[in-house]
Amino acid sequence: MEKRKLSTSLIFAIVIFTIALSFCLGLIGYKTFYGGMIKKYKTYEETVLNLVISDFDWDAVAVSIQNQEEDEAIQALRARLNYIKSNSEISYLYMLEPLNTNETDNMRYICEGYTPAEVERGEDVVKFGKMSGSEYPVEVAADYLNFFNNSKKDEFWYYPNKTEWGYVFTTSRVVRSSSGKPLGVLSVDIYMSDIGRTLRIFPLVIFTASLIFSVIFILILTLWLEKRVVIPLSKLQKSAEQFLKSSHDKSDPASLTFTAPDIKTKDEIEALSTALLTMASDLKSYMKNLMHETAEKERIGAELNVATHIQSSMLPIIFPPFPSKEEVDIFASMTPAKEVGGDFYDFFMVDDRHIAIVVADVSGKGVPAALFMVIGKTLIKDHTTPGMDPAEVFMKVNNLLCESNGAELFITAFEGVLDIVTGEFRFVDAGHEPPYIWHDGKFTAHRVKPDFVLAGFEGTKYASGSIFLEPGDKILEYTDGVNEATNANNELYGDERLNAVLNRDNCGAKSCKDIISTVKADIDRFVADAPQFDDITMLCLEFKKRLEI
Structure with a gap:
């Protein structure tokens, strides 16, 4: 791939930035100047209108408008408008009465002011009561009529517009009688020719000044960048490429070399050069340690594989487990999330008529959880003896686990003991999922309030529950890796999906092995390619028939 020089990229970026900055400054200046001039026009025209309206007999004008005749009041108003216009820098000063929104004759002139020069030039003087003809478009007439009827007292209306003679800024105010009745709209116009001239020149001046500044700035910056940035970085690049080439050619990290570039800029680039030199040294040490750690991980991996094999061999994996016991069928499976998992299951004959099942989940993962699992599994099995209630088993196991639990692990566990003569199933739940x-x-989920986990607190009390199973009934127990299985969208498999798959297509009529396979397949479809974060363990017990004694 063709490389672009750093100086070229920087200069290009600066040119773009300078042009954009010039444009923004020009726009801001344009807006500021325009806004200031508009504010100036508003203030000046408001003053003119207030001067016309103040200290005048508008009630007499109201009578003239009502009688539609020009009398002394109208003449006095014209004299005032003429005087104010002659002594002000305005273009037009007039008063009119909005009538309607028709296309013609939608306004009636009341009075307009003229300067002596305009009279000498012979300009037509607008007479009192003259109709506007087609001078005002319908939309303008509608705006005048709306302002005339709905404006508040002393409210001004500002109307910048473009005419055939140029841009005009108009300020209007409704003239009222002493009773508040609107008589007409008094307006003053000023041509905005000074704004137009200035605004046409202003952008060109800004752009030209910015262009000159940009050229000078870019020339100076180019020289500075070449000396202080581009050349030092080129030296760094050359040293880094040589180091990279040597890393490909040599397998021994100790033989790698990084040639320190001669950079004396006394700034961040020199600091970068020093940092790269340090990094190269650290990288050599890291590569050496990595080779050692890789070999160590391979050794540990081999040991974990052995540990996994040992752990799996500690769980009962021969099915059916009790071929001579036609009264029950059992199947279980565990899929660890890591090489060595923390879940476990167990089943064993307590005596000739009692069979126990255990499903548990050790907090944490890996070797520590597996070792704690072995302890917990052994203690539960050793203390589950004939005549011993499951609650008493958990109380004894809990106290023993608390005595040597420096890692502060805990176990959620479920144990049940089935009497295959009567069908009674006594169970205890230490913070585990319901069967x-x-x-x-x-x-149906058999939900009972679970007791506290094992190895949590010494002296914890546990209570047993009891249900009676009929021949053909089944019990499915599992760990939270089932309902908390997560897909790529971080959605949980959940109890609803588990309940749905168990009650779909008469799932319960299948064998214990097929039930577990059905659930596992549904979980796999839901999770898809997402990584497994927790062990998935399930155990299914079927009470097929009673033992005859």
Whole structure:
């Protein structure tokens, strides 16, 4: 790929920035000047209108308008308008009465002011009562009529507009009698020729000044950049490329070399050169350590594979587990999130008529969780003895786990003991997920208030629950890796999906193995390619028939 010189890119960026800055400054100046002139016109025209309206007998003018005849009041008003216009820098000063919004004759003139020079030139003097003809468009007449009827007392109306003689700024005010009745609209016009001339010249002046400034600035900046930035960076680039080439040619990190460039700018570039030299040295050490750590990780990985094999061998994986016991069927599976997981399950015969199942989840993952799992699994199995209530088992196991729990791990666990003679299923729940029971053709979550987790607090009390199963009933227990499985959109699999798949297509009528396979397949479809963050463990027990004694 063709490379562009840094100086060229910087100069190009500065040119664009300078042009944009010049444009913005010109626009701001334009707006500021225009706004200031408009404010000046407003103030000046307001003063003119106030001067006309103040100290005048407008009630006499109201009578003249009502009688539609020019009398002394109208003549006095014309004299005042003539005087004020002759002594002011304005273009027009007039008063008219809005009548309607027709295309013609929508206004009636009351009076207009003239200077002596205008009279000498023979300009037509607008007489009292003259109709406007087609001078005012319909939309303008509508604006005048609306202002005439709806304006507040002493309110001004500003109307900049373009005429055939140029831009005009108009300020208007409604003249009222002493009773507040509107008589007409008094308006003053000023040509904005000075704004037009200035605004035409202003952008050109700004652009020319900015262009000259940009050329001088760019020339100076180019020389400065070449000396203080481009040349030092080129030296750095050459040293870095040589270091990169040596890293490809040599396998021993100790033989890598980074030639320090001769940079004496006493600024950030010199600091960068020093930092690169330090980084090259650190990189050599890092590569050496990385090679050592990679070898160590390979060794640990091999050990973890062995640990995984040992852990899996500690879980019962032979199914059916009790071929001679036709009264029950059991199947279980565990899919760890890491090489060594923290979930576990277990099932065993307590005596000839009692079978126990255990599903648990150790906090954390990896080797520590697996070791704690082994301890917990062993303690639960050792203390589940004939005649021992599951709650008593958990109380003893909890106290033993609390004695040597320096890592502050804990276990959520569910244990149930089924009497295959009576069908009684006694269970204890230490903060674990509720089991699903297949009965009367549907799966239902058996929700009870769980007790506290194992290894949480010494002396914690646990309570047992009891239900009676009928032949054909099934129990599905699982860990939170099932309902908390997450897809790429961070959506949870959830209890609703689990309940739906268990009650779809008569799932409960399947074998224990097929039920677990169905749920796992549905989870896999939901999760798709998202990584697995937690162990997924499930155990299903079917009470097929009672033991005859």
